Amino acid sequence: MRKTLTEIYDTRVADGRLRPDAAQRAVLPVLESLRGWLEDTSARRRGLLGGLFSRPPAPPKGLYLWGGVGRGKSMLMDLFMEATEIDRKRRVHFHAFMQEIQRGLEAARRSHAEDALLPVADQVIATTRLLCFDEMQITDIADAMIVGRLFQKLFDAGVVVVTTSNRVPDDLYKNGLNRAIFLPFIDLLKDRMEVRELISATDYRQHRLAGAQVWFSPAGAAAKAALSQVWTDLTGGGGQPLHLTVNGRDLVLEQVHNGVARATFWELCARPLGPADYLALAGAVRVLVLDDIPYLSASNYNEAKRFVTLIDTLYEARVRLIASAADAPERLYVEGEGSFEFARTASRLREMQGADWG
Secondary structure (H helix, E strand, C coil): CCCCHHHHHHHHHHCCCCCCCHHHHHHHHHHHHHHHHHHHHHHHHCCHHHHCCCCCCCCCCEEEEECCCCCCHHHHHHHHHHHCCCCCEEEEEHHHHHHHHHHHHHHHHHCCCCCCHHHHHHHHHHHCCEEEEECCCCCCHHHHHHHHHHHHHHHHCCCEEEEEECCCHHHCCCCCCCHHHCHHHHHHHHHHEEEEECCCCCCHHHHHHCCCCCEECCCCHHHHHHHHHHHHHHHCCCCEEEEEEECCEEEEEEEEECCEEEEEHHHHHCCCCCHHHHHHHHHHCCEEEEEEECCCCHHHHHHHHHHHHHHHHHHHHCCEEEEEECCCHHHCCCCCCCCCCHHHHHHHHHHCCCCCCC
């Protein structure tokens, strides 16, 4: 027998997979209504003649679920996504989706499309009935210029959109360049989506990390296994590449899920990355799992400088760092040019290991 989302949630609370949270539970009827509409209309389309002679009912409003980091927004969306039994459903990080759209626009322009947005929107509509976005945020003027028209077409075509965000709609693209052009998109969201705040007193992501070990040394098989366990605990083991556009370049984070990223020291510090890259990373994730920080010295001075910049950026953005390293922070860089200045970085690394960090 089909279980409601509330029943599924209660079962997971009962078997210890979730902690009971009244704010989370209160959102489930809204998602259940969307689930029912999607499954009902999907069944009709599969019925006699595919519903050729009946007009499908107007789609309901989507859901814009916002609130603080770690309150369970993504978990609720994943539960809804998993339980909704339809074809053509997709869950994607909002930033990654907009990068796909921008690449589609570039291809359409190269093919001399009269309106580059039309074929891109049509492709999304043809393949998607339910779009679940994780972490809606607008930081790029190129995205701000097109989201209004894009989402208008998606909504008009009956695509149901569910999104999480750390910001209320009115704060999207706050202080952005030419923000007046973006304001109609905010009105569209509030008109076509139910806006709900998830008011939970508990930061579950911090709860999972509070008191937990977040610095593993020496780096090696045991440390790698420990980080893999942390990654699984925070993400369920899932992860997809996230593309970030930085000054016209493509920065790829190979493993990202629910605002948690995993990378190696060499992926982030051996490549010619700079402050803008690390700012983009810090803006896209709330937790970074970093593997294999080596001893630092004159032999890898450039990598060491990038590492200092990375840590400064994560520190200022209050991003949680979980890492494996050759040694304790104070013993990573003990001699050679830059070792004296590294004391500040080591101090920050110590502070970032605190249970209340982030």
